[in-house]
Amino acid sequence: MNFYSVRGGTPLSGEIEIAGAKNAALPILAASIMTDETVTVENVPDVSDIRAIISAIESIGTKVVKTSPHTYEINGSHIVDGPVDDDAVRKIRGSYYLIGALLGKYKHAEVSLPKGCNIGLRPIDQHVKGFRALGAEVRIEHGMIVADAAELTGSHIYLDVVSVGATINIMMAASRTKGLTIIENAAKEPHVVDLANFLNSMGAQIKGAGTDVIRIRGVQSLHGTDYSIIPDQIEAGTYMFAAAATRGDVTIHSIIPKHLESLTAKLREIGCQIEESDDAVRVVATRRLSNTHVKTLPYPGFPTDMQPQISVVLGLSSGTSIVTESIFESRFKYVDELIRMGAQIKVEGNTAIIDGVEKYSGTSIVAPDLRAGAALVIAALAADGVSQIHDIQYIERGYEDFPGKLRTLGADIVVLEEADGSTDDLRAQIHRVS
Numbered sequence: 001m002n003f004y005s006v007r008g009g010t011p012l013s014g015e016i017e018i019a020g021a022k023n024a025a026l027p028i029l030a031a032s033i034m035t036d037e038t039v040t041v042e043n044v045p046d047v048s049d050i051r052a053i054i055s056a057i058e059s060i061g062t063k064v065v066k067t068s069p070h071t072y073e074i075n076g077s078h079i080v081d082g083p084v085d086d087d088a089v090r091k092i093r094g095s096y097y098l099i100g101a102l103l104g105k106y107k108h109a110e111v112s113l114p115k116g117c118n119i120g121l122r123p124i125d126q127h128v129k130g131f132r133a134l135g136a137e138v139r140i141e142h143g144m145i146v147a148d149a150a151e152l153t154g155s156h157i158y159l160d161v162v163s164v165g166a167t168i169n170i171m172m173a174a175s176r177t178k179g180l181t182i183i184e185n186a187a188k189e190p191h192v193v194d195l196a197n198f199l200n201s202m203g204a205q206i207k208g209a210g211t212d213v214i215r216i217r218g219v220q221s222l223h224g225t226d227y228s229i230i231p232d233q234i235e236a237g238t239y240m241f242a243a244a245a246t247r248g249d250v251t252i253h254s255i256i257p258k259h260l261e262s263l264t265a266k267l268r269e270i271g272c273q274i275e276e277s278d279d280a281v282r283v284v285a286t287r288r289l290s291n292t293h294v295k296t297l298p299y300p301g302f303p304t305d306m307q308p309q310i311s312v313v314l315g316l317s318s319g320t321s322i323v324t325e326s327i328f329e330s331r332f333k334y335v336d337e338l339i340r341m342g343a344q345i346k347v348e349g350n351t352a353i354i355d356g357v358e359k360y361s362g363t364s365i366v367a368p369d370l371r372a373g374a375a376l377v378i379a380a381l382a383a384d385g386v387s388q389i390h391d392i393q394y395i396e397r398g399y400e401d402f403p404g405k406l407r408t409l410g411a412d413i414v415v416l417e418e419a420d421g422s423t424d425d426l427r428a429q430i431h432r433v434s
């Protein structure tokens, strides 16, 4: 097991490039198997969740060739009809996209139930409701979701909750039905739009992605395509808030500014200077930032995946801030770690009441999940002294070369190896591995 050692206190400064969006790449790679022709996907981030979905599609016979560090050629013409029960599948939540992809293409899917981030109960009832509405029989057996249909037929589906995963899964299956499917109360996240654009480039007929109502006219078959994934708005946002927390000056390239509007608005509100151009954003913080209230909401609201990062920044801002988590039920697990660094935060239900402190102090902390892990690294970068961040496998699920990119911004962060796989940093070897 590796961990990060961070000496805090240096304002981040410089320029970085953002990778492709993990949460767009997961469904797009899953949907690549929906044709027997070759699909080329570019701008795929090099993170462990992506390696897991690649391993999952390979396990059922998909031919995958990595032609460059961020480009894959995928051919799903030799898929064998069997369960997707690769070890990798159970590790990632995005593996459930294989249900929509396989059901649409073969009218049969058998996929292990996913795990994913440890941020509370994550039901999949809306996915199941959608598949059933299209005519599939869905059951859960021995830890697997099994979906079967003699034929899929378009349907009118109203989602009871705005769900990114359910919107995406239904869009995939519905693109290979007979007739028209209408998804109401659909998720509007940029990666929903990216998947729709990808499927349309394969011959699907999807309209309205990015609005509440998506219309999908089923087609007989899909064909090969060459597609480049959108930039990762959460990776970009993480560096924006890292710049803010360390009172730095960071320019983030290869982004779509519109996808970051809820973040730039909050950063401006608390006192950062933001400069935007066509595909870059510069974040400058020259003084102590001020307090605000934030509530996480589906896009275009403030993303739940940025809630820990903004909380870390508000923990250092003047005054009292209130952060309300309205998407996931237990997404404040990192607060205990932050309190160990000197933060003054009280969690009541789904609300964190944050009294800003002048400084955090470095210590040994454990990443509870992907985004909270990144947020704790931001806290360590802003803290006095040295911190060790353990369980970084969570962070590696979604951030490409996080320590390397931070180092280009002047951060003092190294990857070290635990002596015996425990999280006892005192026994860690000082053995630099990155």
Ligand code: UD1
Binding pocket: 023, 026, 093, 094, 121, 122, 123, 124, 125, 126, 127, 128, 161, 162, 163, 164, 165, 166, 187, 303, 304, 305, 327, 328, 329
């Ligand atoms: C996706 C993202 C995740 C992000 C989340 C919200 C991926 C791989 N993950 O997760 O990073 O935090 O969107 O933007 O893209 N719900 C139900 N029933 C369902 C499905 C969802 O009740 O069938 C609830 C969930 O418990 C949650 C809310 O709906 O409270 C939103 O979940 P959803 O949008 O589905 O999140 P994911 O797609 O799992």
